[in-house]
Structures are given as structure tokens and as C-alpha cells.
Amino acid sequence: MSTPDRTPSRPSLSVVIPMYQELDNVEPMLERVHQGLADYGAPWELICVDDGSRDGTGERLRACAERRGGHVRVIRLRRNFGQTAAMQAGFESARGELIATLDGDLQNDPADIPRMVDALLERDLDLLQGWRRRRQDALVMRKIPSRIANKLIGKVTGVALHDYGCSLKVYRAEVIQEVALLGEMHRFIPVWVAGVTAPQRIGEIEVGHQARQFGTSKYGISRTFRVLVDLLSAFFFLRFGARPGHFFGLIGIAFGVIGGLLMTNLLWVKFWLGEDIGGRPLLIVAILMLLASVQLLTTGVLAEMLTRTFFASGDRTHFRIRWSSPAETAAWKEPEA
Incomplete structure (x- = not known):
């Protein structure tokens, strides 16, 4: 009361x-x-x-x-x-x-x-x-x-x-x-x-x-x-949310490291042991890893740019109002005396 x-x-x-x-x-x-x-x-x-x-x-x-x-x-x-x-x-x-x-x-x-x-x-x-x-x-x-x-x-x-x-x-x-x-x-x-x-x-x-x-x-x-x-x-x-480049970047770097290690191993097999690597499935995996790494890192950069643009813009409204009670006539429900 x-x-x-x-x-x-x-x-x-x-x-x-x-x-x-x-x-x-x-x-x-x-x-x-x-x-x-x-x-x-x-x-x-x-x-x-x-x-x-x-x-x-x-x-x-x-x-x-x-x-x-x-x-x-x-x-x-x-x-x-x-x-x-x-x-x-x-x-x-x-x-x-x-x-x-x-x-x-x-x-x-x-x-x-x-x-x-x-x-x-x-x-x-x-x-x-x-x-x-x-x-x-x-x-x-x-x-x-x-x-x-x-x-x-x-x-x-x-x-x-x-x-x-x-x-x-x-x-x-x-x-x-x-x-x-x-x-x-x-x-x-x-x-x-x-x-x-x-x-x-x-x-x-x-x-x-x-x-x-x-x-x-x-x-x-x-x-x-x-x-x-x-x-x-x-x-x-x-x-x-404020640093999406870190999310995509971490995954991209991990894929890049794995792909790089696989490719290094294949190059050692090719040039040191003299074996053919053209038909090895591991070569395809290594290439896919490196491509995925580049794509994820690029996505991270683009996400960072979009995030900065989003926070720089003030309009976050995602709905539209058809009708609303006029704010200038709105009143409070006052407590009873």
C-alpha cells in the first residue's frame, strides 16, 4: 500500500x-x-x-x-x-x-x-x-x-x-x-x-x-x-557474437595445421622415398583440409566485417508495428490513496 x-x-x-x-x-x-x-x-x-x-x-x-x-x-x-x-x-x-x-x-x-x-x-x-x-x-x-x-x-x-x-x-x-x-x-x-x-x-x-x-x-x-x-x-x-572471426579462425587454423602436416608427409613420401602419391586418398584429404582452412579463415574475416557493420548501425528492429496506443496519452495506474 x-x-x-x-x-x-x-x-x-x-x-x-x-x-x-x-x-x-x-x-x-x-x-x-x-x-x-x-x-x-x-x-x-x-x-x-x-x-x-x-x-x-x-x-x-x-x-x-x-x-x-x-x-x-x-x-x-x-x-x-x-x-x-x-x-x-x-x-x-x-x-x-x-x-x-x-x-x-x-x-x-x-x-x-x-x-x-x-x-x-x-x-x-x-x-x-x-x-x-x-x-x-x-x-x-x-x-x-x-x-x-x-x-x-x-x-x-x-x-x-x-x-x-x-x-x-x-x-x-x-x-x-x-x-x-x-x-x-x-x-x-x-x-x-x-x-x-x-x-x-x-x-x-x-x-x-x-x-x-x-x-x-x-x-x-x-x-x-x-x-x-x-x-x-x-x-x-x-x-x-562480438568476435566471430575467432570462431571461424580457430577451426580454420586447426584444419590448416592438419592439412599442412598431411601434405608435408606426402611430400616426404614423394621426394624422399620416391613413391607415387597421386592415387592416395590421403592426398585428397590433405587438399580438402587446406581448402577448408582457407574458406573458414575468409569466412571469419567477412563475419568480422559484418559484425562491425551491425554494431555501427543503430537500427536493430526486426518487426513492424501496425498500431500502438498513443504514447502522449499513456498514463500510469496510480496507487490508491
């Missing part, structure tokens, strides 16, 4: 909810968010991002926002760019000192947000990840793929969390707004955050989880295979 002089007891908060084909969940979700943050005690806003829905989700969001007030803001993307792009659009529009995210399917409980904010501040973290310890999902279609993905991500990246897939998170705005999310990298947000802050400032906390009431899930067991591909990308960008 706010103090008598209306000094907020918590930082200002932006709640970002990406939604896609969630028509029946719009009104219950907005109601749950307002109930969960009724006693937040500081200004807050709700940013709903319609990711190109075709079932009327965007129109219903706009209608609900008009009834609720200026603190409910709606962003509509021109087409379905994916959950990662929708979250990025919300992050870029957020004005709060803290940003909370959750799914729009009513499986996350917005009432957990104030508790997570308090825990983040008390533990002095930059990111607090929700942990759905008691998931209300199908075992084969959701739980098993999620457990496999969580273990793989933790092993490869070194950022060990129980539940990477939980969308219920609380961030410090200045940290998450430094992270540029691309592709389907929302699953790896803690990993990307670890690239701009210390891993020790990333924590997790148990949160509630409920079975989906309306609509259908957009994910299934096929997500596990996409996670494997995304995991390779995450590993590359975390370790070599």
Missing part, C-alpha cells in the same frame, strides 16, 4: 503480455492483472502486444483498453512475427523501472508479480525467473520436452535454472532493454541477460501455474528440436 505522502513503496512497473490468437483470454487476463496488482502500491502500466492475431484478439484488446484507461496500452504488429519480436516490442515501449512479462493464456498468475518484485529487490537481482515447479501441462507434450530443454541449456550455457520456458519474469528495465532479442530467442532470455550482467544477479523463484482454460497451446514436442538449433545459435553468439 502507498504511504500517506503517496511515496511509492516499490519501483514503477511495466507488465508486458504478448498475445496471439487468444481472443477468449483477453478480458479474463486483464481482469486477473488488475486484481493481482490492485495493492502494488506504485505506478504501473500494462502493455499488451498483439502478435498479428487473426481471430479478433487485437480488436478486443483495444476495446478493453479504452474501458480500463490509459494505463492499458495496446501494440499491434503488422503480422505474426513471433513471441520474441512481440516481447521486444513491449520492452521498447515500457516506461517502468521494472518490467514483468507473462503469457496471455492465463496459465501464469499475475498475483505472483508483487511477490517477485519484492524478492528481486531484496536479493538485489537484475532478473528473477519464475519456476513452475508444479506444472499443469501434459507430461509428454509439454513437461518432458521442457525438462530436456532446460537441462541442455544449463549444460551448454552455464546458466543453470530449473525452468527457462516460464514467461513469468521480472527484470530491471535498464538491463533487459540492453538485450536485442532475435528469432525465437525468448527461451534464452536469462542467457542473453547473462551477457550484459553477472550470472549471480539472475535468480529464480517458485510461482503458481494453472491449466489452460481457453484456446490451444502454440507449442508441442516439436519445440525440442527447435531448441537444439537455437541452443547452438545462443552458444555461438554468447561466446563469439
Whole structure:
């Protein structure tokens, strides 16, 4: 609750909810968010991002926002760019000192947000990840793929969390707004955050989880295979994102050394022992190794040039907004007196 002089007891908060084909969940979700943050005690806003829905989700969001007030803001993307792009659009529009995210399917409980904010501040973290310890999902279609993905991500990246897939998170705005999310990298947000802050400032906390009431899930067991591909990308960008020449260069040098040794051996056999090497498979292997070395080293140089060009350009936006609540009329939900 706010103090008598209306000094907020918590930082200002932006709640970002990406939604896609969630028509029946719009009104219950907005109601749950307002109930969960009724006693937040500081200004807050709700940013709903319609990711190109075709079932009327965007129109219903706009209608609900008009009834609720200026603190409910709606962003509509021109087409379905994916959950990662929708979250990025919300992050870029957020004005709060803290940003909370959750799914729009009513499986996350917005009432957990104030508790997570308090825990983040008390533990002095930059990111607090929700942990759905008691998931209300199908075992084969959701739980098993999620457990496999969580273990793989933790092993490869070194950022060990129980539940990477939980969308219920609380961030410090200045940290998450430094992270540029691309592709389907929302699953790896803690990993990307670890690239701009210390891993020790990333924590997790148990949160509630409920079975989906309306609509259908957009994910299934096929997500596990996409996670494997995304995991390779995450590993590359975390370790070599700013210096891709080192990645390609190391492999190229290794191939060059092996090819050089093989070719040296063949030359010794040819000129010292006087044997014919034209029909030896080892000659083809050595030539291929040397060619691969040159190609990898050249690729590394080109990758370095592209990376420098990318960081020199300021525009990293990979989505397009169709409509957004006017920023000049946006308001905060102020705490009750």
C-alpha cells in the first residue's frame, strides 16, 4: 500500500503480455492483472502486444483498453512475427523501472508479480525467473520436452535454472532493454541477460501455474528440436557474437595445421622415398583440409566485417508495428490513496 505522502513503496512497473490468437483470454487476463496488482502500491502500466492475431484478439484488446484507461496500452504488429519480436516490442515501449512479462493464456498468475518484485529487490537481482515447479501441462507434450530443454541449456550455457520456458519474469528495465532479442530467442532470455550482467544477479523463484482454460497451446514436442538449433545459435553468439572471426579462425587454423602436416608427409613420401602419391586418398584429404582452412579463415574475416557493420548501425528492429496506443496519452495506474 502507498504511504500517506503517496511515496511509492516499490519501483514503477511495466507488465508486458504478448498475445496471439487468444481472443477468449483477453478480458479474463486483464481482469486477473488488475486484481493481482490492485495493492502494488506504485505506478504501473500494462502493455499488451498483439502478435498479428487473426481471430479478433487485437480488436478486443483495444476495446478493453479504452474501458480500463490509459494505463492499458495496446501494440499491434503488422503480422505474426513471433513471441520474441512481440516481447521486444513491449520492452521498447515500457516506461517502468521494472518490467514483468507473462503469457496471455492465463496459465501464469499475475498475483505472483508483487511477490517477485519484492524478492528481486531484496536479493538485489537484475532478473528473477519464475519456476513452475508444479506444472499443469501434459507430461509428454509439454513437461518432458521442457525438462530436456532446460537441462541442455544449463549444460551448454552455464546458466543453470530449473525452468527457462516460464514467461513469468521480472527484470530491471535498464538491463533487459540492453538485450536485442532475435528469432525465437525468448527461451534464452536469462542467457542473453547473462551477457550484459553477472550470472549471480539472475535468480529464480517458485510461482503458481494453472491449466489452460481457453484456446490451444502454440507449442508441442516439436519445440525440442527447435531448441537444439537455437541452443547452438545462443552458444555461438554468447561466446563469439562480438568476435566471430575467432570462431571461424580457430577451426580454420586447426584444419590448416592438419592439412599442412598431411601434405608435408606426402611430400616426404614423394621426394624422399620416391613413391607415387597421386592415387592416395590421403592426398585428397590433405587438399580438402587446406581448402577448408582457407574458406573458414575468409569466412571469419567477412563475419568480422559484418559484425562491425551491425554494431555501427543503430537500427536493430526486426518487426513492424501496425498500431500502438498513443504514447502522449499513456498514463500510469496510480496507487490508491
